[in-house]
Amino acid sequence: xxxxxxxxxxxxxxxxxxxxxxxxxxxxxxxxxxxxxxxxxxxxxxxxxxxxxxxxxxxxxxxxxxxxxxxxxxxxxxxxxxxxxxxxxxxxxxxxxxxxxxxxxxxxxxxxxxxxxxxxxxxxxxxxxxxxxxxxxxxxxxxxxxxxxxxxxxxxxxxxxxxxxxxxxxxxxxx
Amino acid sequence: xxxxxxxxxxxxxxxxxxxxxxxxxxxxxxxxxxxxxxxxxxxxxxxxxxxxxxxxxxxxxxxxxxxxxxxxxxxxxxxxxxxxxxxxxxxxxxxxxxxxxxxxxxxxxxxxxxxxxxxxxxxxxxxxxxxxxxxxxxxxxxxxxxxxxxxxxxxxxxxxxxxxxxxxxxxxxxxxxxxxxxxxxxxxxxxxxxxxxxxxxxxxxxxxxxxxxxxxxxxxxxxxxxxxxxxxxxxxxxxxxxxxxxxxxxxxxxxxxxxxxxxxxxxxxxxxx
Numbered sequence: 296x297x298x299x300x301x302x303x304x305x306x307x308x309x310x311x312x313x314x315x316x317x318x319x320x321x322x323x324x325x326x327x328x329x330x331x332x333x334x335x336x337x338x339x340x341x342x343x344x345x346x347x348x349x350x351x352x353x354x355x356x357x358x359x360x361x362x363x364x365x366x367x368x369x370x371x372x373x374x375x376x377x378x379x380x381x382x383x384x385x386x387x388x389x390x391x392x393x394x395x396x397x398x399x400x401x402x403x404x405x406x407x408x409x410x411x412x413x414x415x416x417x418x419x420x421x422x423x424x425x426x427x428x429x430x431x432x433x434x435x436x437x438x439x440x441x442x443x444x445x446x447x448x449x450x451x452x453x454x455x456x457x458x459x460x461x462x463x464x465x466x467x468x469x470x
Numbered sequence: 471x472x473x474x475x476x477x478x479x480x481x482x483x484x485x486x487x488x489x490x491x492x493x494x495x496x497x498x499x500x501x502x503x504x505x506x507x508x509x510x511x512x513x514x515x516x517x518x519x520x521x522x523x524x525x526x527x528x529x530x531x532x533x534x535x536x537x538x539x540x541x542x543x544x545x546x547x548x549x550x551x552x553x554x555x556x557x558x559x560x561x562x563x564x565x566x567x568x569x570x571x572x573x574x575x576x577x578x579x580x581x582x583x584x585x586x587x588x589x590x591x592x593x594x595x596x597x598x599x600x601x602x603x604x605x606x607x608x609x610x611x612x613x614x615x616x617x618x619x620x621x622x623x624x625x626x627x628x629x630x631x632x633x634x635x636x637x638x639x640x641x642x643x644x645x646x647x648x649x650x651x652x653x654x655x656x657x658x659x660x661x662x663x664x665x666x667x668x669x670x671x672x673x674x675x676x677x678x679x680x681x682x683x684x685x686x687x688x689x690x691x692x693x694x695x696x697x698x699x700x701x702x703x704x705x706x707x708x709x710x711x712x713x714x715x716x717x718x719x720x721x722x723x724x725x726x727x728x729x730x731x732x733x734x735x736x737x738x739x740x741x742x743x
Contacts, residue, residue: 300618302646307659307702317696332619338696342661345703346493351659353644355692357507359619378699382666399725400649457649459618460723470723 297463298331301358301369301394303456305339307351310450311387313377316350317341318452320374322358322394323436325367333358341378349453356456365468369394372436373452375407385424388449391436395458396470403454408446478614479722480513480715481622483647485708487590487607490628492660492704495640496595498630500605500706503587505644505690506613507620512586513612586611592630609710618722622647623690626706628660634678641704642683644690647712650724654710661700 301322308316321336339352360369375388388407395401410427411417420426434440463470487500504512590607613622628641641660648654663681665671674680688694717724 300621302618302621302649304646315699334692337692340661340695341699343664343699343701345701346491349659349702351661351702353659353661353689354695355623355644355646355690357619357621357692359617397725398723457621457646458725459649461721463723465721 296361296363297466297468298461299358299360299362299369299394300459300461301356301360301456302459303356303400303454305352305354305356305373306453306455307342307349307353308375308450308452309349311350311375311377312449313379313385313387314350315341315343315378316375316387317378318352318354318373318375320354320356321372322369323372323391323433324360324369325364327364328360328362328367328369331359331361368396370436371405371454372432373405373407374432374435375450375452379424383424385420386426386428388452389429389435390452392454394456398458398460398470400455400457403456405452405454407449407452409449411445411447476716476719478616479717479720480612480614480713481647482612482713482715483622483710484608484610485710486609487605487626488707488709489605490603490660490704490706491601492603492628492630492640493601494703495630496603497592498603498628498640499592500590500607501587501627501629501686502607502609503625503686504611504613504622504647505625505687506622507615507617509617510613510615510620510622513614609708621649624708625686625690626658626660626708627686628704628706632678632680636678638678638680639682641702641706642686642689643706645708648710649712650726651712651714654712656708656710658706658708659702660704660706661702664699664701666699 305318305320308318318339319336320339322330324330333356335358337354339354342350342352344350358369370391370393372391373389374386375390376384377387378384386409388409390405390407392403392405395403410429412420412427416427429435431440434444460470487502490498490500492498506512588607588609590605593603593605596602596604609624623644623646625644626642627639629637630640632638639662641662643658643660645656645658648656663683665674665681670681683689714724
């Protein structure tokens with residue numbers, strides 16, 4: 296079986312209007328993929344930056360996959376949340392990005408969005424926080440069922456991923 | 471042995487903890503250590519740990535003018551607060567042409583046992599407009615492993631005096647050692663943990679003690695971070711030269727040699743204006 300190592304960091308986020316941010320992340324793969332070691336999902340620290348407007352998480356990722364097929368190449372899905380002074384959390388953005396398919400190190404900038412409710416909810420969110428969330432998180436990384444959503448852009452999540460491939464050339468696969 | 475093929479690969483890392491940007495703080499020093507998976511073992515020691523060990527011994531014999539910093543350093547020597555592992559001192563060989571076997575590195579034999587970690591000098595900001603904190607502190611370590619999982623990370627922690635002269639932490643940070651051979655520059659964001667309660671915040675301000683990680687290694691771990699609140703307040707710039715051996719022979723493809731990182735990872739990660 297061919298092997299893929301994904302090693303890197305979720306660096307942080309920019310462009311969100313909220314200041315104390317954290318990120319819930321997970322990896323989704325096809326059925327042919329097996330996670331040999333590493334954790335499939337996690338949650339970063341909450342950063343309140345003092346310099347600049349980028350929240351830094353420096354959250355390490357180290358995943359070791361074995362695969363029998365190319366379909367279902369790993370994709371990372373991200374949920375950015377903000378925390379206010381009372382410790383309440385509110386959704387700031389959803390996003391996903393495919394793990395790059397070529398070996399080497401990659402800088403990824405994942406755009407995010409959040410669901411937009413009717414104007415009454417939007418008004419309520421502006422004053423008291425909250426706002427709509429997805430019931431099923433898989434809409435973040437799958438294209439089905441998206442057409443019913445109304446969304447608005449939010450910030451960018453920055454990732455730095457290194458990719459190590461093993462034995463792909465043995466099967467004639469070019470990445 | 472050549473017929474069986476290699477089962478280990480080597481990762482040589484050298485470079486330096488170059489400099490830092492901490493707009494709010496001055497007179498800082500930096501500690502680093504490496505955190506790596508179970509399949510990994512260091513095969514050579516950084517120069518720094520040896521010189522530090524000497525310095526620590528000298529300080530004990532000398533006059534008793536021990537500052538907090540010295541205490542921390544000596545403490546660091548004795549308590550071995552993190553990632554301590556007895557280094558394996560044995561030579562590493564190239565498979566040369568024919569039967570010729572040339573020694574690649576045998577520094578491990580000459581150095582006494584120690585840690586793959588170091589403590590820098592205390593530096594002050596430059597007087598010019600850069601306001602840079604320069605350490606120019608060497609990193610030199612070689613790892614061997616059978617599996618890239620648990621790829622080494624360098625964990626940095628920066629300390630400096632507060633208004634009362636106590637040493638307090640000014641930032642923790644971590645980054646993976648680059649994969650691909652070549653020269654790489656990394657700008658590591660540095661953050662400190664925050665108290666979660668207002669009362670703790672006040673007492674820590676009042677007592678001049680702020681929250682620290684008992685083990686800085688946690689910044690290299692992905693688990694258990696969801697409960698920590700942090701404040702990022704600076705950057706450390708690292709320079710790496712990476713050499714790998716036998717990775718390709720083991721079937722790993724690390725991609726094209728990349729030097730693009732040498733100009734800095736990304737604009738977002740750059741130094742604050």
